Amino acid sequence: MLTRPGDTVAIESPTYYGLLQVIESLGLKALEIPTDPIQGLSLEALTLALERWPVAACVMVPNFSNPLGTRMPDSRKQALLRLLTDHDVPLVEDDIYGDLSLSGTRPLPIKAWDRDGLVYYCSSCSKTLSAGMRVGWLVPGRDFQRAQYLQFINTVSVATPSQLALAHFLEKGHYDRYLRRVRSLHAKAVARMTDRVTELFPTKTRVSRPEGGFVLWLELPGRVNTTELAERALDAGVNFAPGALFSASGKFDHCLRLNCAVRxxxxxxxxxxxxAALL
Amino acid sequence: MLTRPGDTVAIESPTYYGLLQVIESLGLKALEIPTDPIQGLSLEALTLALERWPVAACVMVPNFSNPLGTRMPDSRKQALLRLLTDHDVPLVEDDIYGDLSLSGTRPLPIKAWDRDGLVYYCSSCSKTLSAGMRVGWLVPGRDFQRAQYLQFINTVSVATPSQLALAHFLEKGHYDRYLRRVRSLHAKAVARMTDRVTELFPTKTRVSRPEGGFVLWLELPGRVNTTELAERALDAGVNFAPGALFSASGKFDHCLRLNCAVRxxxxxxxxxxxxAALL
Structure with missing residues (x-):
């Protein structure tokens, strides 16, 4: 809806590899904006990018991005929206982790401050209730009818049984109870994984402190290449996501992502x- | 998978308007090949088109196309495949109506003769069991892994509950019994609608004789414009699909489609x- 092949899309870096695959399959170019584990996407870098290149759209996960787990502070969310408004660049806001705050406080999406229809808000129950239901939703920005038309000709609709099941679940109030339980489970799992990594991994390993979601981002000391490490680990029956997956330009070779949502x-x-022994 | 923006795709004419919308949204050009209610797509016209233009792919509904309801004869299906093989042009075969033969005989898809992986076979339970389940499938041609990759990054998967429900329904043998009943209902509905149209509509109205599916295609005598007629009919509470919808180049103004799958x-x-009174 917002781009044509050849266009440039600004994204967080590191970012979810699925987004990089979609960008590639649509013939788009990814412009990676450095993203800090505490502050979120660098507004300074984005300002430079918007001044220098024609950016067709920005795609972000401001609440608990995968892999960093960052919650962008509200003041920076508002500043980001002002910046995009000044340059008239639409934002695709992916809020798929927004309900998974580890503290229990549900942060606002950037869409909450959107007055000009610049924000295309997307979410789903895939990371909360069930990925198999394939229920997602979009609150489009300026052109609702065009969004509805493209949704229709691409997928017609989300499967009706899944929609009805989710509607029933929400209506009965089960979702809020479910969220409370699952947030607390994720918080424990993230804390436990962090403790074990701190105990077992090389001393100068840096571990993210996610405010939501269920993944940890590790920066390893020295000259380790996690893509090679991943192959050797797989031979030993251990699976993780090497850092290079989270960049289109070969960054994060010394990083890796651990998924804490495991039994x-x-x-x-x-x-x-x-x-740890391999490291 | 098979095209890039700007490419030309050969299609039946008349064809389902949803396909025209998809072609437009992907930035492709539609090359409309005349299609006969008895013989199906004109192989002579397609031969000419393939010799004259670079055609990236052909998209067809050889079994009971919407709106004509044509069943392409087997000999012509094989000739079509030979022609496409000679020009190395892939065929996207949409077999969504293949199970809805009015006579009860399930025709073979062109995929049945495909030895070179030139045919990308698509189907769904949307026209048989339920459009709301959103279950479809693809038997790709040459590049299975690329198809799987694109399926994954675009939709991840079909909703699991829908897939499990359909699998259960098939496993228990309900589908065959269901098909027998629904085919017989469609056959009666098509016959009844044909009778009433013959009685009520202008004498030189030509009505298709579909071999499958549940729609009728009407060619009206004189200089009637069915797009205008559709507006006036809607004011009178009557809805049908005007012929112009089934072409990207303004053909079939004097045609219309009636849906017989009504109570x-x-x-x-x-x-x-x-x-009939408006006509």
Whole structure:
């Protein structure tokens, strides 16, 4: 809806590899904006990018981005929206992790401050209730009818049984109870994984402190290449996401992502011990 | 998977308007090949088109195309595949109506003769069991892994509950019984609608004789414009699909499509009488 092949799209860096694949398949160019684990996307870098290049759209996960787990502060969300408004660049806001705050406080999406229809807000129940239901939604910005038309000709609709099941679940109030439980489980899992990594991994390993979601981002000391490490780890039966996946331009070779949304048992303990030994 | 923006795609004419919308949204050009209600797509016209223009792909509904309801004869299906093979042009075969033969005989898809992986076979349960389930499938031609990759990054998967429900329905043998009933209902509905149109509409109206599916294609005598007629009919509470919808180049102004998959009652009778009066 917002781009044509050849256009440039500004994204967070590191970012979810699925987004990089979509950008590539649509013939678009990814412009990676450095993103800080605490402050979120660098507004300074984005300002420079918007002044220098024609950016067709910006795609972001301001609440608990994958892999950093950052919650962009509200003041920076508003500043980002002002910046995009000044340059008339639309924002695709992916809020798929927004309900998964580890503290329990649901942060506002940037869409909350959108007065000009510049924000195309997307979300889904895939990261909360069930990825298999394939229920997602879009609150489009300026051109609702065009969005509806493209939705229709591309997918007609989301599967009706899934929509009805989700509607029933929400109506009965189950979702809020479910969220409370799952947030608390994720918080424990992230804390436990952080503790084990701190104990087992090389001393100068840096670990993200996610405010939401269920993944950890690790920066390893020295000259380790995590893509090679991933191959050796897989031979030892251990799977993780190497850092290079999260960039289109070969960054983050010394980083990796751990998924904490696993049933914690001896297998996880052994896997972490093996990975640490390989390191 | 098979095209880039600017490419030309050969299609049947008349064709389903949803396909025209998809072609437009992907920035492709539609090359309309005349299609006969008895013989199907004109191989002579397609031969000419393939010799004269670079055609990236061909998209067809050889079994009971919408709106004509044509079943392309097997000998012509094989000739079409040979022609496409000679020009190395892939065929996207949409077999969504293939199970809805009015006689009860399930025709073979062109994919049945495909030895070179030139045919990308698509189908769905949307026209048989339920459009709301959103379950479809693809048997790709040459590049299975690329198809799987694009499916994954575009939709990840079909909703799991829908897939499991359909699998269960098939496993228990309900689908075959269901098909027998629904085919017989469609056959009766098509026959009844044909009878009423013959009685009520202008004498030189030509009506298709679909071999499958549940729509009728009408060619009206004289200089009637069915797009204008559709507006006036809608004011009178009557809805049909005007012929112009089925072409990207303004053909079929004097044609219209009637959907027979309706519960037959006095409202349908009154609607047909009103439409005939407007004509």
């Amino acid at each position: 914690w048992d001896n297998r996880v303990e052994r896997a972490l011990t093996r990975l | 037959w009652d006095n409202r349908v009778e009154r609607a047909l009488t009103r439409l």
